[in-house]
Amino acid sequence: MTAFYNNREMKKIILPLFAAFALLFVFNACSTDVDLYNDYKDITVVYGLLDPGKDTNYVKINKAFLGPGNAFDIALIADSCNYPNKLDAKIIEFRSPVNQNNFQEHKTMVLDTITIHDKEPGIFYAPDQLVYYTKEKIHSNGDYFKYKYRLEIDRGDTVLTSETNIVGGELFMPESKPLGFKAETGTIKWYPCPNAAVYEVVIKLYFTEVGPGADSVQRCMNWSLGTHPVSDLTEDHGKFVINYQSSVFYANLASFLGSDTVGGATEKNVERLIYDYCLGISISAGGEELYNFISVNAPSSSLVQNIPEYTNVNGGYGVFSSRAAVERRVKLSSIPELTALANWRFRQG
Helix, strand or coil: CCCCCCCCCHHHHHHHHHHHHHHHHHHHCCCCCCCCCCCCCHHHEEEEEEECCCEEEEEEECCCCCCCCHHHHHCCCHHHHHCCCEEEEEEEECCCECCCCCCCCECCCCCCCEECCCCCCCCCCCEEEEEEEEEECCCEECEEEEEEEEEEEEECCEEEEEECHHHHHCCCCCCCCCCCCCEEEEEEECCCCCCCEEEEEEEEEEEEEEEECCCEEEEEEEEEEEEEEEEHCCCEEEEEEEEEEEEHHHHHHCCCCCCCCHCHHHHHHHEEEEECEEEEEEEEEEEEHHHHHHHHHHCCCCCCCCCCCCCEEEEEEEEEEEEEEEEEEECCCCCHHHHHHHHHHEEEE
């Protein structure tokens, strides 16, 4: 949930709206007849990522706001971001035979509202957040049908729409080959995900930490190998390939363990148990709309800050796209690679 409700994306959509209001003020500064709050325009901001692997899918629907005082103070007030009444929102599923491009409407999912309570503090109000959701199944592309989805939001005065192909499929999976960190470089391969435009790859190390007179604790170190657009990836016999550096893996592990890497674990008599399948390869795939949204809103080192806007929501701002994630547990090719690190107290479980 944390990743979904990260509001940095929201901020980058809404701030250009504030800039537009600021320009309105500058161009009319010499007039005594201007009332910034006289002609109110309702601007809807949407953020939704459909995931076939989730039993519940969420869509965030907010309004951009303008009011007296500090905009950041206003953002902390729920009523400034939420519509006063529940909107008529729905997701329509279309499907087509896989060997055709003849999409027909298949079913309609009416979105209900729920308040979640785990949003981290940030630009917008927290920890409670009102979101729209459905528990109906979002289908991935299969052997017989492929799918796409349309979002419709009826505000009363207008209907907002957006469409996305679905990301995901049964063949999307990392290779089961063991990984090791003896050599300086290694490779990870995975089978492509239909309709994916960007991937994030993460290596996970699972282990059990045991201290004297204490219960065992399950721990996991996540090492992200970054995001990779499809255009930047190389292929090997129908699988995508990226490289990793073992020295960076060990540096991340040292940072994760902290002070327990230099004698600390020995002094505390802490032991860390690792097993054959202690590594996880996690790969997340995002749709084209999500990739475009991330690319446009990425930090820029340019001195010219003319940042373009990206939205695939007709009648509003934001992004409606799809994502999928898979993880496969694989063997560590040589467990002694970690057990040899005496100060870190790893041993085979």
